[in-house]
Amino acid sequence: MLGNCESGPHVTGSESENLQCPVSLLSIRIIRAKVTSKDTLSASDCYVTLYLPTASYNKFRTQIVKDSDNPVWDEVFYFRIQTEIKNILKLEVCDADPVTKDDMQFIVHYDLAKIQPGDTVLEIFSLKPENEGSSYLYEYLEVEFKLAVSPGPPEQLISNGVLVARELSILDVKVNKEENDELLKAQKNVVLTVQESYEGTQKTSKDFDSFRFHCIKSWGPVLKVKLQRVSSREENDSDYLFVLPLKMLPVGVQVKVDLLMDGGALELYLQVMGWPQNLDVRLGYELCTGEQDFLHKRKKVVADALKKLFHLKVGLQEHEVPVVAVMATGGGVRAMTALYGHLLALQKLNILDCVSYITTASGSTWTLTNLYQNIDWSKRNLEEIIKVAKSQMLKSKLNVISIQRLKFYHKELVERVEKGHLPSFTALWALVQEAFLHDKPDYCTLSEQRQALNWGQNPLPFYTAINVKDNHISTFDFREWVEFSPYEVGFLKYGAYIRAEDFDSEFFMGKLVKKIPESRLCFLEGIWTNIFSRNLLDGLYWSSSPEEFWERWVKDMTDKSEENSMSDGYVTVYKPPSSGAGKLCEVFNDILTDRPLKGETHNFLKSLDFDKDYLQQKEFIEWKDTILDASPNKLTPVEQSLCLMDIGYFINNSGPPLLKPERNVDVIISLDYDLSQVFKQAQMLAKYCEVQRIPFPKVEPSEEDMKNPKECYVFSDDDNPKAPILVYFPLVNSTFKEYKAPGVKRTPSEMGGGEVDVNKDSSPYTTIHVTYTEENFDKLLNLSTYNILCSKDFIFKAIQSAIQKRQNI
Known part of the structure; x- marks a missing residue:
């Protein structure tokens, strides 16, 4: 079961527990790799990708080091993680190819439970090619991990010992209906994005001017707002008019925001709701x-x-x-x-x-x-x-x-x-x-x-x-x-x-x-x-x-x-x-x-x-x-x-x-x-x-x-x-x-x-x-x-x- 956390009333048997657990700040420094090429006529164009699905939906990557058998990156990536859940980091060593698909050479799955708060851990991963037909032999990848407890408030969790539900931020957004109708007549709509949310991106239309986003609170969700032509399929149709971290909004209070644009302002009404701890999924092995x-x-x-x-x-x-x-x-x-x-x-x-x-x-x-x-x-x-x-x-x-x-x-x-x-x-x-x-x-x-x-x-x-x-x-x-x-x-x-x-x-x-x-x-x-x-x-x-x-x-x-x-x-x-x-x-x-x-x-x-x-x-x-x-x-x-x-x-x-x-x-x-x-x-x-x-x-x-x-x-x-x-x-x-x-x-x-x-x-x-x-x-x-x-x-x-x-x- 989850440990090192403050829990609510004690729950016996296989029922779920409510806990408050600190969030930690993880830094991952991709240092260097040693590569031996089978082909003496070419060297690798190496980069490394990082994917930690318990901390972000995004996959991150280093810069490409060209024509080197000893690439050095020395790049640092930061994640806010919950150490009371299972965090498995996926590292991929890749060879960039300007003509064909990049060649993924090796994968590392690393359990971050090996790192305790306050630790600095240097890992040297011994590498072998993922692809047997690869032109390269990756000898090792050197990575440094540091973990520190975040000074912010603890995260609320609900667990049955196997699955864990994490604290959510629930954002309600309402667009002024009259102004939205005017925008739609002008063939424009309001695009709202919270990348850290379940919903991702939502757009206004004739029938929708109110929206809800469900986000993992500890991921630091950010609301981004822009205008886009209704017929446009381009992701970057215009610059964002408004960017706001949800932690800046008071919980339970509706906040009015005026977005300045050509011809006037657009009114948005934002409200962050507190996390209701009564889950709709019952976590527990007991009978209902x-x-x-x-x-x-x-x-x-x-x-x-x-x-x-x-x-x-x-x-x-x-x-x-x-x-x-x-x-x-x-x-x-x-x-x-x-x-x-x-x-x-x-x-x-x-x-x-x-x-x-x-x-x-x-x-x-x-x-x-x-x-x-x-x-x-x-x-x-x-x-x-x-x-x-x-x-x-x-x-x-x-x-x-x-x-x-x-x-x-x-x-x-x-x-x-x-x-x-x-x-x-x-x-x-x-x-x-x-x-x-x-x-x-x-x-x-x-x-x-x-x-x-x-x-x-x-x-x-x-x-x-x-x-x-x-x-x-x-x-x-x-x-x-x-x-x-x-x-x-x-x-x-x-x-x-x-x-x-x-x-x-x-x-x-x-x-x-x-x-x-x-x-x-x-x-x-x-x-x-x-x-x-x-x-x-x-x-x-x-x-x-x-x-x-x-x-x-x-x-x-x-x-x-x-x-x-x-x-x-x-x-x-x-x-x-x-x-x-x-x-x-x-x-x-x-x-x-x-x-x-x-x-x-x-x-x-x-x-x-x-x-x-x-x-x-x-x-x-x-x-x-x-x-x-x-x-x-x-x-x-x-x-x-x-x-x-x-x-x-x-x-x-x-x-x-x-x-x-x-x-x-x-x-x-x-x-x-x-x-x-x-x-x-x-x-x-x-x-x-x-x-x-x-x-x-x-x-x-x-x-x-x-x-x-x-x-x-x-x-x-x-x-x-x-x-x-x-x-x-x-x-x-x-x-x-x-x-x-x-x-x-x-x-x-x-x-x-x-x-x-x-x-x-x-x-x-x-x-x-x-x-x-x-x-x-x-x-x-x-x-x-x-x-x-x-x-x-x-x-x-x-x-x-x-x-x-x-x-x-």
Whole structure:
């Protein structure tokens, strides 16, 4: 945690702390370098660049020393830094080239934590060429660092031990409306720039004469004002009329400034606001207030259900109530259909009222988003809800990519961008997918699902995704779990969360800087299930008719379905073909022209810094997911946007939210919809937990179980009381072939109902199928229901073991 700072009221556990920490002045003197050239006919034209993103957005550079193998610069650069955050300086040694791009020869990443206030440190960096084909061998770079405490006031910080929010200066600027109108008539506008701010540069227009800038206070932000011709694209259209450091303005007081110019003066009204310490990003690993309140209510419901289920003479106290969760994998409409059957069976066994959490991934999310439109769905007759879903499964999907539909999608996407959402190919997929599952647009949102949780009447749903890099970095090298609930959206690893209704709004340093209307739920479903969209682009582009599209798309999905390959090394880069000839292509071109095609959303971690000791924090290490974790300048807070993907690109399992220690889950009912290999997803999750040192039972089936799997297995770890009990349900057709219900054998005429093909090579339920026959839908639904009903004793025993464990604590 942050040290050597004054803090507010002491905060225990993993909550955030408010602190006041001094700012330091860092000087960096680039002294000299020693260079040996491979080419005796030429010498280098050397310069050095400096980039310290925790102190400035700008990259600085020395002068060029021409034709020298021993360049001497002796140039000093100054930065105001916060020593309680992780400061990584990037130095680049470059060779200037007047004809081609300058040759970057070597990079130094230097952790400034090595320098303490009052120290003078001389570093001689031993250099090797960054480019193996370089003509130069850089032998060393000599740099001197000095650090002193700044005499100014301390900086206010908020930290959860991993991420740090720094004190902001918030500047409001209002331009006199009448004078601004006159300038606009003269084809001029007022240009306001605060380089140290999130907004950067803003300009007046017919509709905007009031502006707000969010700036990191310790960076010493400066307001610059000039006039510019409306039609001009030149950055230096005129000299600045006004330059003012924000520290010169009194906090909370509006100041009038008259800008003198030809023909009179322009009135500006400036006001610096104090930093509100109530962040809009919640920094903390504890459960949010909404979830805590829900659990308190839900445990009463669960306690009553358990008392009836097990005929307990005395009701359970709150601390004795076990936390039971349902965990579903993905699997397209197969997962959606089978999850309906599983939940129906849990309802019939009166176990559904004992469940506190349900987590889903990819296709299984469709079931929950449908169910949670009913505020008391778990109390209702699920068979009626299933009938509606079934009708969508049976309908033809040909019209979802008709010309008329594509024009509707185009209109929706344009309106979405106008509201402030980033343009995204995933959004197009979301609309196509919505047409698969609904007859008309669904205007529900994720935050509205709270109504189904107000009294603890239903389990709390979680939807899962992973955040990845969009430039040639595999999901096995970088991915970060992101959980979505009706209360919050957040990163498990960073302990950073925002309200569900604020997702995809713009944030800076933990503050909401631009509220964007909450997306319809279908656009979130497009993120959670976009593993199915990767061939949609080519299929649409080259098709001239809906029939041709389906033929191409299904063929591509057959070749590259996730059941055959989980896309190791997958990169989110979508490129439209260079030409096309179909009728669909004409509309499709209009949708995608000059727009980024990756799945982008606004980054709510934008610009948050890292605590100097973030790598030592237990919560961060437990959720360590990437080889880049030790490189804060490459992690998510530095990115302009998030790139959220279906978790099937890594592990097709929705378990990570349930493994959060604060949720203290006792029993996980694992529903696996994978056709490729029984136990595969459970074993992958168990291995992941082993590597991450997360308590979880080993999944070690016998050879016989691998060959002839049964309906249910129980895995536990008696040596680790923190490990949950895993009640595992693979998608198999075992005794259902002969029994239509537990203990009820099929008659000869009913044997056809037990013929459910769940073999990946021949099954009608492979992910490429988005339409089922009525017979196939009913068979899969009945199989899923039966597998739970015939295994009730396994579930009952696991829950009873969890009750006993809690009572013995």
